[in-house]
Amino acid sequence: MRNDSRLSRMLHVLLHMARHEGPMTSDEIARMLGTNAVVVRRTMAGLRDSGYVRSEKGHGGGWVIEADLEAVSLLDVHRAVGGPRLFMIGSEHPNANCAVERVVNEALESALNEAEAMLVARLGKVSLAELARRFDQRCRSTF
Amino acid sequence: MRNDSRLSRMLHVLLHMARHEGPMTSDEIARMLGTNAVVVRRTMAGLRDSGYVRSEKGHGGGWVIEADLEAVSLLDVHRAVGGPRLFMIGSEHPNANCAVERVVNEALESALNEAEAMLVARLGKVSLAELARRFDQRCRSTF
DNA sequence: AATCATGTAACATAATAAGTATCGTGACTT
């Protein structure tokens, strides 16, 4: 698999739901994302457990957004979908016996931790509402 | 596979070689890393192509470090081993048709690019010599 | 000539997101 695109996909879905009246079915969402309804349900389950969306069965059922757009950040969504590991690179043996290895790993992990802290801060600062506003602005500016 | 540990491993090896007289065989290195000689050759090939190490066949052969420790940064080594992708997360469809998707992906990629720039800058600022000095200091400080 | 060490190719393994098929369950419609 090339990339973990769960965060990207879920943000895409949440913003659509925010501008959509009534529930959206997993099938509709799947077509939107170019994937499968089962994948949608699987990924949205995390959002449901976090209370950002609600799901309803039966006729007229589907997914409804419940989140306060101002209160939910991209970081919140990242965590809701499982908060996967961010970096591809790293070290085996975090606590190595070899002194050389320890020096190397401390240098690497320090750099990685700093980058992760920045990324987390950055994602935590942007709300769903902010993204929605950017979308609205972009739409208006085409006139 | 959990993590791409090629950078970590190669730094570990380079620092050992910097403190080691004469060539080290792939087998010695493999035992040091807890892996296989073929994996060592495969990974070290990148360092050889970048001119950081030299390999010699036959009796008394093996790997010799050639890098100027002051001139080679962790970033250089990262690139020499293939410069793999740094982040696990990202978006499919960098240039989506959907305006919502574009807004989402721009926000994500902006944050990722910023974190990547910081990480690259951080790795580019540390030289092999600096790591070697840290190692030497740590050894001295145990007396 | 024998031995040692690298170079290379081919194949296996592990981890994980994603894709797919299937069946169960609850809810709404008629």
Add this chain to the structure above:
DNA sequence: AAGTCACGATACTTATTATGTTACATGATT
């Protein structure tokens, strides 16, 4: 009450990529 719709859950498959492993060829040294 029956039928349909949509989610829930399970199981299996696929794709990707670093890593592990086996085997053999090539070149250098003794």
